[in-house]
Amino acid sequence: MKDFILPDIGEGIVECELVEWLVAEGERIEEDQPVADVMTDKALVQIPAMHSGLVRKLYYQKGDIAKVHAPLFAMDIDGEVPAMPAQAAEKPAQVANTASAAASASHVEDFVLPDIGEGIVECELVEWLVSEGEVIEEDQPVADVMTDKALVQIPSKFSGQVVKLYYQKGEIAKVHTPLFAIEVKTDGQAGDSAVSHAPQTAKTPVSAIAAPVKSCMAKNIPTTTDKFTGGEHEPKLVNPDKPLASPAVRRLARELEINLSQVQGSGKKGRVMKQDLLSQGQAAEPLANQEAKAQTVQTISGGTRTEPIRGIKAAMAKQMSASVFSIPHFSVSDEIEMDALMAARAALKPEFEKQGVKLSFMPFIIKAMSLALKQFPIVNSQVNEDCTELTYFDDHNIGMAVDSKIGLLVPNIKGVQNLSLFEVAKEANRLIDLAREGKLGSSDLKGGTISISNVGVIGGTTATPVINKPESAIVALGKIQRLPRFDEQDNVKAVNIMHISWSGDHRIIDGATMVRFSNLWKSYLENPLSMLTEMK
Numbered sequence: 315m316k317d318f319i320l321p322d323i324g325e326g327i328v329e330c331e332l333v334e335w336l337v338a339e340g341e342r343i344e345e346d347q348p349v350a351d352v353m354t355d356k357a358l359v360q361i362p363a364m365h366s367g368l369v370r371k372l373y374y375q376k377g378d379i380a381k382v383h384a385p386l387f388a389m390d391i392d393g394e395v396p397a398m399p400a401q402a403a404e405k406p407a408q409v410a411n412t413a414s415a416a417a418s419a420s421h422v423e424d425f426v427l428p429d430i431g432e433g434i435v436e437c438e439l440v441e442w443l444v445s446e447g448e449v450i451e452e453d454q455p456v457a458d459v460m461t462d463k464a465l466v467q468i469p470s471k472f473s474g475q476v477v478k479l480y481y482q483k484g485e486i487a488k489v490h491t492p493l494f495a496i497e498v499k500t501d502g503q504a505g506d507s508a509v510s511h512a513p514q515t516a517k518t519p520v521s522a523i524a525a526p527v528k529s530c531m532a533k534n535i536p537t538t539t540d541k542f543t544g545g546e547h548e549p550k551l552v553n554p555d556k557p558l559a560s561p562a563v564r565r566l567a568r569e570l571e572i573n574l575s576q577v578q579g580s581g582k583k584g585r586v587m588k589q590d591l592l593s594q595g596q597a598a599e600p601l602a603n604q605e606a607k608a609q610t611v612q613t614i615s616g617g618t619r620t621e622p623i624r625g626i627k628a629a630m631a632k633q634m635s636a637s638v639f640s641i642p643h644f645s646v647s648d649e650i651e652m653d654a655l656m657a658a659r660a661a662l663k664p665e666f667e668k669q670g671v672k673l674s675f676m677p678f679i680i681k682a683m684s685l686a687l688k689q690f691p692i693v694n695s696q697v698n699e700d701c702t703e704l705t706y707f708d709d710h711n712i713g714m715a716v717d718s719k720i721g722l723l724v725p726n727i728k729g730v731q732n733l734s735l736f737e738v739a740k741e742a743n744r745l746i747d748l749a750r751e752g753k754l755g756s757s758d759l760k761g762g763t764i765s766i767s768n769v770g771v772i773g774g775t776t777a778t779p780v781i782n783k784p785e786s787a788i789v790a791l792g793k794i795q796r797l798p799r800f801d802e803q804d805n806v807k808a809v810n811i812m813h814i815s816w817s818g819d820h821r822i823i824d825g826a827t828m829v830r831f832s833n834l835w836k837s838y839l840e841n842p843l844s845m846l847t848e849m850k
Contacts, residue, residue: 577591
């Protein structure tokens with residue numbers, strides 16, 4: 315059995331999303347046959363097989379993030395002879411002695427927590443799925459851990475007995491440090507066979523073992539223990555046998571002492587929702603207890619509650635601290651008359667909806683910002699840590715801060731300068747929907763060059779936003795208000811006003827530049843037809 319290594323699928327691309335398997339375990343495939351559709355941050359790519367043979371194991375579930383240069387699936391290749399079990403072939407005396415000595419040997423090995431996402435150095439131990447003294451199998455899930463982006467399930471690299479768990483539930487585990495210790499037997503029944511550690515001998519002719527191999531394949535039994543090791547077992551984000559539920563719901567289930575596998579989920583694809591747990595908890599509680607609680611008067615005051623800062627909140631705390639203490643911020647505020655833009659949106663909205671796309675003000679704001687960046691590229695640049703180099707970006711990757719159920723996320727729309735207003739609206743809808751469900755891919759969160767914080771959507775009027783390091787600028791949008799203003803004849807009229815506030819990196823952007831950039835952006839929004847002269 316050989317691993318198929320995911321090849322390079324684009325310059326600079328290190329991972330992709332597994333969109334669809336085009337083959338199944340146990341299926342025969344031919345060389346160059348498509349085996350999977352994967353999505354990079356640029357395109358949908360189809361992966362072909364390099365060999366003909368039998369698919370043995372698919373290492374990812376649909377929706378998982380696959381790593382370039384890591385195993386994608388395993389297969390038996392036509393014409394290659396798998397290793398034979400120790401009892402099925404004649405061995406030289408030296409090999410037999412080595413196998414005999416190894417049969418009773420075992421050693422304790424630390425399982426090192428592997429990389430679980432680019433830039434992630436620690437995670438919270440949410441739940442152990444095994445216990446000390448338990449015998450586990452290779453690829454068996456051993457723990458659920460929470461990063462600042464997702465709940466990840468860690469599989470075992472070995473078969474053996476769990477000796478020690480190094481972390482308690484709720485503690486922070488470090489990547490590349492031991493997670494647990496396992497006693498691994500070095501016999502032919504666990505892990506690599508003892509014979510595989512013995513000195514190499516002459517290969518057995520193909521004709522001598524062709525029949526046993528065919529027999530194994532006919533029974534769909536793996537004919538070798540060859541598996542990838544050395545930290546290449548990627549964490550799996552999806553487990554088909556595990557109830558679907560968000561980290562918050564799992565935490566609530568532990569607090570209520572409810573077994574998630576016994577709860578009928580009301581969400582999409584059977585996902586267990588918070589209300590499902592509350593309903594079950596109330597049903598399980600005796601009626602007398604419920605009535606007693608209803609009659610209890612809370613008289614305790616002056617209490618406190620302390621909880622650790624973890625996950626998305628911890629990531630945001632570190633990011634914002636690094637930004638504030640390393641970037642000298644300055645602010646520029648203004649107001650934008652929205653009447654013309656509101657009329658333009660009202661005219662285009664029905665056409666967008668016919669094509670299944672919601673049209674808000676955000677696509678106009680994003681597209682107008684991209685047009686302004688063409689004339690002020692300094693606002694779309696980034697400075698290095700020691701402020702000795704400035705990098706200008708051709709692509710306008712404009713981020714939108716989204717208040718998701720797992721915390722603040724800032725996905726970005728890639729290459730806005732090349733997108734139409736319709737394409738911007740469609741991509742914005744996709745990112746917002748995924749963000750609110752906590753399902754954004756890492757590619758959607760990386761590579762931003764400038765950001766927008768829409769505090770107005772939750773009722774905010776003004777704000778002084780913190781720059782999303784290493785970017786150089788961010789704007790906060792306030793809510794639209796109907797306010798009195800003077801016209802050119804000094805007559806008072808009612809105008810729809812949106813307050814905006816820019817924060818800029820004063821090391822590379824001066825106040826005059828920011829004002830000119832903001833004024834150009836503002837002019838596009840107050841006169842949407844003017845954008846047509848710049849769009850390509």
